[in-house]
Amino acid sequence: MIENALEIRHITKTFGPVVANRDVSMDIRKGEILSVLGENGSGKTTLMNMIAGIYYPDSGQIFVNGKEAAIRSPGDAFALGIGMIHQHFKLVDVFTAAENIVLGLKEGKKFDMKGAVEKIRAICDRYGFDITPDQKVYDMTVSQKQTLEIVKVLYRGADILILDEPTAVLTPQETDRLFQVMREMKADGKSVVIITHKLHEVLAVSDRVAILRKGEYVDTVETKDATELSLTEMMVGKKVTLDIDRPVVKNKKLRLAVEKVSCVNKEGVTVLDDVSFEAFGGEILGIAGISGSGQKELLEAIAGLQLVGEQSSITFMDPENGDEPVPLVGQNPRKIKELGIHLSFVPEDRLGMGLVGSMGMTDNMMLKSYEDGKSFFIERKAPKALAEEIKEDLEVVTPGINTPVRRLSGGNVQKVLVGREIAAAPAVLMTAYAVRGLDINTSYAIYRLLNEQKEKGVAVIYVGEDLDVLVELCDRILVLCGGKVSGIVSGATKEEVGLLMTKVGGKDPAEGGMTE
Amino acid sequence: MLNNLIAWLIRAIPFGTIILYGSMGETLTEKSGNLNLGVPGIMYLGGYAGYLCGYLYENHAANPNAFVCVLLALLAAFAASALGGLIFSFLTITLRANQNVTGLALTTFGMGVANFGGKFLLNESGYSSAPFSNAAFAYKILPGADSTGIFGKIFLSYGFLVYMAIIMAVILHFVLNRTRVGLNLRAVGENPATADAAGIHVTLYKYLATCIGAGISGLGGLYYILDYNNGIWNTSDQIEALGWLAVALVIFTTWRPLNGIWGAYLFGVLYWLYQYLPNLLGITISTYAIDLVQMIPYMVTIVVLIVVSLHKKRENQPPASLGIAYFREER
Numbered sequence: 062m063i064e065n066a067l068e069i070r071h072i073t074k075t076f077g078p079v080v081a082n083r084d085v086s087m088d089i090r091k092g093e094i095l096s097v098l099g100e101n102g103s104g105k106t107t108l109m110n111m112i113a114g115i116y117y118p119d120s121g122q123i124f125v126n127g128k129e130a131a132i133r134s135p136g137d138a139f140a141l142g143i144g145m146i147h148q149h150f151k152l153v154d155v156f157t158a159a160e161n162i163v164l165g166l167k168e169g170k171k172f173d174m175k176g177a178v179e180k181i182r183a184i185c186d187r188y189g190f191d192i193t194p195d196q197k198v199y200d201m202t203v204s205q206k207q208t209l210e211i212v213k214v215l216y217r218g219a220d221i222l223i224l225d226e227p228t229a230v231l232t233p234q235e236t237d238r239l240f241q242v243m244r245e246m247k248a249d250g251k252s253v254v255i256i257t258h259k260l261h262e263v264l265a266v267s268d269r270v271a272i273l274r275k276g277e278y279v280d281t282v283e284t285k286d287a288t289e290l291s292l293t294e295m296m297v298g299k300k301v302t303l304d305i306d307r308p309v310v311k312n313k314k315l316r317l318a319v320e321k322v323s324c325v326n327k328e329g330v331t332v333l334d335d336v337s338f339e340a341f342g343g344e345i346l347g348i349a350g351i352s353g354s355g356q357k358e359l360l361e362a363i364a365g366l367q368l369v370g371e372q373s374s375i376t377f378m379d380p381e382n383g384d385e386p387v388p389l390v391g392q393n394p395r396k397i398k399e400l401g402i403h404l405s406f407v408p409e410d411r412l413g414m415g416l417v418g419s420m421g422m423t424d425n426m427m428l429k430s431y432e433d434g435k436s437f438f439i440e441r442k443a444p445k446a447l448a449e450e451i452k453e454d455l456e457v458v459t460p461g462i463n464t465p466v467r468r469l470s471g472g473n474v475q476k477v478l479v480g481r482e483i484a485a486a487p488a489v490l491m492t493a494y495a496v497r498g499l500d501i502n503t504s505y506a507i508y509r510l511l512n513e514q515k516e517k518g519v520a521v522i523y524v525g526e527d528l529d530v531l532v533e534l535c536d537r538i539l540v541l542c543g544g545k546v547s548g549i550v551s552g553a554t555k556e557e558v559g560l561l562m563t564k565v566g567g568k569d570p571a572e573g574g575m576t577e
Numbered sequence: 578m579l580n581n582l583i584a585w586l587i588r589a590i591p592f593g594t595i596i597l598y599g600s601m602g603e604t605l606t607e608k609s610g611n612l613n614l615g616v617p618g619i620m621y622l623g624g625y626a627g628y629l630c631g632y633l634y635e636n637h638a639a640n641p642n643a644f645v646c647v648l649l650a651l652l653a654a655f656a657a658s659a660l661g662g663l664i665f666s667f668l669t670i671t672l673r674a675n676q677n678v679t680g681l682a683l684t685t686f687g688m689g690v691a692n693f694g695g696k697f698l699l700n701e702s703g704y705s706s707a708p709f710s711n712a713a714f715a716y717k718i719l720p721g722a723d724s725t726g727i728f729g730k731i732f733l734s735y736g737f738l739v740y741m742a743i744i745m746a747v748i749l750h751f752v753l754n755r756t757r758v759g760l761n762l763r764a765v766g767e768n769p770a771t772a773d774a775a776g777i778h779v780t781l782y783k784y785l786a787t788c789i790g791a792g793i794s795g796l797g798g799l800y801y802i803l804d805y806n807n808g809i810w811n812t813s814d815q816i817e818a819l820g821w822l823a824v825a826l827v828i829f830t831t832w833r834p835l836n837g838i839w840g841a842y843l844f845g846v847l848y849w850l851y852q853y854l855p856n857l858l859g860i861t862i863s864t865y866a867i868d869l870v871q872m873i874p875y876m877v878t879i880v881v882l883i884v885v886s887l888h889k890k891r892e893n894q895p896p897a898s899l900g901i902a903y904f905r906e907e908r
Contacts, residue, residue, distance in 0.1 A: 115774065115905065136776030151771040153764050155891050163757075164764050165775030172757040199891050 065127070066091045066221055066252040067112065067143075072121030074107055081107040085121070085278040087271050089221060094243055094253045096263040096284070098296055099273035100351075102526065105256045106148070108273070109223045113145035114138035136165070144214030145223040150206050152198045159194035162213045184215050188242055203230045203330075211242065222246060223254040228262060229353070230330070240266045258296075258351055259563050260289045274298050293559045297528055305508050305533040308516055310343035316378055316520035317363070317402075317489055318386075323370035324358050324544075332358045333369075334544040340489065342380070345511060345521040347535030349528065349558050355544040356524045360491050363522075364404040365394040377402060380488050380518075401488035415478050418467030422448040422459065422477055425466055429481060451480035455506060472503035483510060490514055493524035508534055528555045578857065579727075585853035586731050589845030590739065591805050595620075595797045597742045597841035599823025601749055602794030604832055606662070608753060609786035610766035611669060612900040614680025616794050617820025618687020619661040623795020624802040625691035626657030628810050631710030631803060632698065643713035647737075650710060650799060658795020661687055662788040670783050673902040688817060695810055704811035711808025714738065714800070738800045742841075745793070749834040762786055766896030769903035779903055797823065822848070825878040831885060831893045847873040 067089040074082045082104045089095055099105045110116045112123060114135040123130050125141045132138050138145070152161050163177045178194045185192050190208050198206065207227060214222055224243075228236045243253050243266060257263060263270050263284065270287060272279040272295045279295050317340040324333035333355045340346045348356055361367035363375055375389040377400060389397055416425050426444035448462040455476040459469050466474055479495055492511070496504040511534070515521050525531045531538055537551040540561040548561045599616050606613045613619075630653035635641045665683055668674040698705040715736045722733040753759040764772040765782045773779050798816055802808070806815075826844055830836035851870040855862040862870070885893045 113774075134776065135774045136778075139776050145774075147774070151768070151774040153767045153771055154897070155767060155894075156760075156764070160760060163760070165761060165772065165777040167757070172755070172760075197891070 064091045065089065066125070068124040068127075069108070069112070070122045070124070072108065072111060072118045072123070074104075074111060074116060074118050080276050082111075082118075083276045085273070085276075087278055087281060089252050089254060090269075091220075091252055092247055092250045093268040094247050094255065094266055095281075096267035096270045097254060097256045097273065098258060098260075098263055098270050098292060100258060100296060100526075102275070103273040103296075104276040105273050106225055107276075109145060109225060109254065109256055112138065112143055112221075113223060114143075115145075139217050139219070142218065142220035143223070144217055144219030144221070146207070146210040146214060146225060146227060148225040148229065150210055152206060152209065154199040155197065157195045157197055158192055158201075158209050158212075161198060161209060162194075162216050166217070181212060181216060184212055188215070188245055190242075204232075204235045207231070207239075215246075219251070221252045221254070223256070225256045226258075227255065228257065228259065236262070260292055260560075261563070263287075263292065264289065272296055289560065290556070293556050297555055297559050305505070305530065306512055307345075307534060307536070308512055310516055310518070312518075313341040313343045314378070314380075314384065314518070316340055316342040316380070318374075318376040318378075319359075319363070320374045320376075321370075322359070322362055322373040322375065324355075324362055324367055324373075325370070326358070332544050333362065335372075336541075336544070336546050338539050338546065338549060340520040340522055342488070342518045342520045343515060344536040345515050345523050345534060347531040347538040348522060348524040348541060349531050349538055349562060350541035351562055352526070354541040354562075356493060356541060358544075359541070360404055360493055360522070360524065363389065363397075363489075363491065364402065365389065365392050365397040366404075377489070401486070402491070403482045403485055403487035403489065404491045404493075416466055416474065419465050421461075421463035421465060422452065422457070423462050425477060426451075426481055429485065447481075447484055451477060451484065455480050455510070476503065476506070479507060479510060483514060487514075487519060489520045489522065491522040491524075494526060495523070496530070497526070504530075528558055532558065581853055581856050583727060583730055585846065585849060585857075587734070588849045588853075589842055590731075591735060591800075591845075592848060593841035593843075593845035594735075594739045594742050595801045595805060595819050596823040596826050596844055597746065597837055598738075598797030598800060599794045599820060600826035600830065600837050600841065601742070601746055601834055602658075602790040602792065602797075603824060603827045604790070604830070604834055604837070605749065605753075605793065606787045606790030607827060607832060607899055608762055608766045608896055609783045609790075610769060610896050610898040610901065610903070611665070611783055611787045612676045612680065613662070613665050613683070613787060613791065614677060614824065615661060615665055615683025615687060615791075616680075616823050617817040618684035619658045619791045619794045620798035620801070620816050620820045620823070621687040621691035622661045622798070623654040623658040623792075624798025624816055625694055625810075626795075627651070627654030627799035628707060628710075628802045628808075629653070629694065629698065631713075631808075632705065632707040632810075635707055635709035641709055643709075643716065646710050646713045650714075650803060651796070654795050654799035655792040658798070659788045659792035661795070662791025663784075665791070666784045666787045669902060670780055670787075673904065676900050676902070684817070684820070688814075691816075698810055704809050706810070707803065707808045710803050714803040714808070736800075736804045738796070738804060742800075743838055746834040746838050753834070763896070766898060769898055770905075773903075773905055779905075783903075794820075794823065822874055825875055828895075829874075829878045829881050831881070832895065843877075844874045847877065 065088045070086050072082055072085045085108055097105045107116060111118050114132040114137050117133055123132060130141055159174065159178050159181055162181055181194050190212055192208055192212055227239060231239060246253055255267065267284050269281055270284055270292065271281040274296060320337045322333055322336045326332045336359060350356055358367050362369050369390055373390055377387045377389050378384040379387050379400060387400060423445045426447045430444055431439060451457060452459065452462055457473045457476050459473060466477055475495065479492060482490060495507050511521050511523065523535060532555050537549060538553060538558055539549045540547045540558055542562055550557065599620055603613060603616050627650040631646055631650040634646050634649055661683060665679055668679045669676045717734055718737040719733040722729045725733065753763065761772065761777045762782055765777060765779050769779045801816060801819065802810055822844060826837060826840055830840045848871055850873060851862055851867045
């Protein structure tokens with residue numbers, strides 16, 4: 062007989078207007094490894110956060126061991142034997158490993174650090190973890206921090222362990238060790254849930270796979286009956302025909318040549334690894350990839366906002382100057398902007414980059430033009446005219462061009478942002494997540510704008526999330542996986558792009574794909 | 578020469594005691610991630626409430642008892658200051674108002690309330706005094722103040738609040754570093770999301786630390802009026818300057834109560850340097866320069882800040898989430 066450790070029934074969770082989970086029902090069995098699979102924004106993490114008590118569902122029920130449970134805080138979750146290891150580690154940097162483990166516990170009357178250390182050692186011996194209890198967290202490697210998180214959950218006696226994309230930060234060897242640990246925990250009768258979008262990991266480690274798509278539950282299948290293709294299909298869904306125009310422009314000219322660009326982030330992790338590609342005027346180059354695969358860093362490297370490795374070269378063919386090649390590496394961002402390379406990055410919170418929420422449209426236009434004009438006073442006429450123009454052309458719904466942009470709806474904010482970059486008549490237009498959170502009509506308005514730019518001979522680089530859109534809108538698609546180019550394709554299907562997103566060049570990451 | 582040095586220390590230690598209370602309270606508050614810049618206002622509240630209580634007791638009780646007087650004044654000062662902390666907590670934790678603005682407003686508020694209330698005590702005269710309460714607080718509690726010569730003069734000749742401050746600093750150190758509650762509190766100040774995920778009641782910890790911290794800070798104001806200032810209430814603005822010194826002391830001690838003990842006395846020595854050092858060196862110092870010399874504690878704090886920043890030792894940095902409101906479902 063199959064016993065369920067946890068049952069989820071009709072859970073819905075919204076964040077403002079965004080529905081993160083809609084009517085999700087699924088089970089977690091005792092003594093199994095369950096993969097929760099889905100694309101970015103499919104609501105995997107939100108769903109698991111509700112089990113772990115970080116979020117509280119708007120509606121629906123959760124049953125633990127057959128009894129309905131209201132999990133209002135992580136403390137409630139611990140009491141029910143549920144522990145979650147978050148993607149962003151929940152550790153206090155200035156504390157030791159042992160201090161982090163006992164944090165928030167109420168065992169015994171006396172605060173017994175020595176006893177705790179012994180108990181930690183016992184857990185480490187049992188599963189073969191390598192943790193020094195009195196090491197400070199800021200001295201630990203990423204893999205050690207993750208191990209510490211696992212020990213922390215085990216120390217609390219969790220029966221259900223949820224791991225949120227645990228392998229994203231691990232080397233292949235470390236991943237193998239983690240999987241070994243997961244199997245040992247399963248043999249111990251614990252339920253292990255792993256959130257991931259890496260198909261080969263799903264197939265390698267799990268017993269069953271639950272698939273989510275755009276916040277909704279699709280199905281749960283036995284891993285032994287699944288293949289990469291069948292899972293991809295369930296994950297990305299049936300092909301949706303969007304009827305986005307893709308005008309063909311003749312006379313494409315090389316505008317930007319990126320060669321061997323590498324980049325290391327401040328944690329010392331390689332985020333871009335030997336990336337090379339060319340972008341042509343008169344085409345839209347799509348960039349696809351799981352979020353955090355290096356998209357942001359790549360655009361920032363081109364815009365001069367990101368330090369790149371020594372071998373890296375980025376060359377811009379200046380159309381103002383008879384396609385004279387200009388090296389961009391080492392130039393300052395303002396110079397690059399003056400050359401006509403514009404970046405409009407729409408972050409998750411939209412206002413975070415590019416616009417100032419408490420200023421009106423005019424003032425936000427001015428952020429790009431404040432250096433114009435010779436007078437001591439700022440030049441307001443031109444930006445005001447531009448704001449009026451954008452409002453008319455893009456049908457921005459606002460009470461007036463001086464209304465703080467924070468008060469506009471998300472779509473209108475994005476129109477302002479994208480409109481401003483386009484108005485600068487760029488030679489290269491880079492947009493990231495330009496339609497993030499927009500409704501259909503506004504999205505089409507943005508696609509139309511991008512196509513107009515393309516027909517004018519601008520090289521458009523479009524970083525997107527929705528594969529259906531990428532496939533229809535873009536002339537070519539560059540797929541990033543773990544900071545590497547896993548393929549540049551044209552006329553590919555959604556499934557092909559989806560597979561490239563999880564594997565470099567179709568090869569298994571363990572054979573030399575993934576980065577640290 | 579020696580007498581001069583002794584007089585300097587006898588001046589510095591009570592002075593240090595005032596700001597030691599202020600800084601201990603603020604350290605506790607900041608360990609929870611709350612930057613309460615209302616310390617001067619809170620010390621005003623504590624000073625005023627304590628004085629008012631002592632004043633009323635000694636003027637209305639038939640046979641005033643020193644112990645009861647001390648107890649009532651302490652409770653009143655602590656409660657009034659904790660109330661200031663509660664206002665700050667409600668605005669910044671529950672309503673998530675900006676901590677800097679709220680703190681500064683609280684400073685103005687506390688000063689205003691104390692000076693307004695003080696008007697009724699002063700009754701048109703320049704000052705009001707509570708001699709009985711002053712005697713109760715300034716009573717030399719340790720034996721041997723007069724019989725042990727210089728040692729007794731420098732170390733044993735103060736009211737009980739001086740010694741209570743030292744004991745409190747040690748207790749605070751112990752609580753913060755050796756107990757579960759302290760560990761949880763520090764986690765809240767460093768990384769509230771982590772503390773929350775570990776099942777710690779972040780809001781409760783922040784509220785309690787801020788209110789108790791404010792209560793402790795307020796005792797500094799009480800000590801200033803009823804002991805240091807000889808039980809005299811007037812409208813001087815001295816407490817405000819002391820409040821800011823207490824905030825500076827928190828930074829100077831790198832958020833460690835034990836450092837506060839010597840740091841507070843050092844601040845006292847530096848603050849009174851203008852009065853005693855010239856005599857010791859046999860020079861005269863122009864009256865214009867007094868304010869400049871009194872800036873030294875702040876200068877020292879800035880130097881400490883620079884040195885600590887250069888060292889980049891993680892343990893010496895302020896609590897990582899200091900000044901930032903926490904909201905669990907933010908994403």
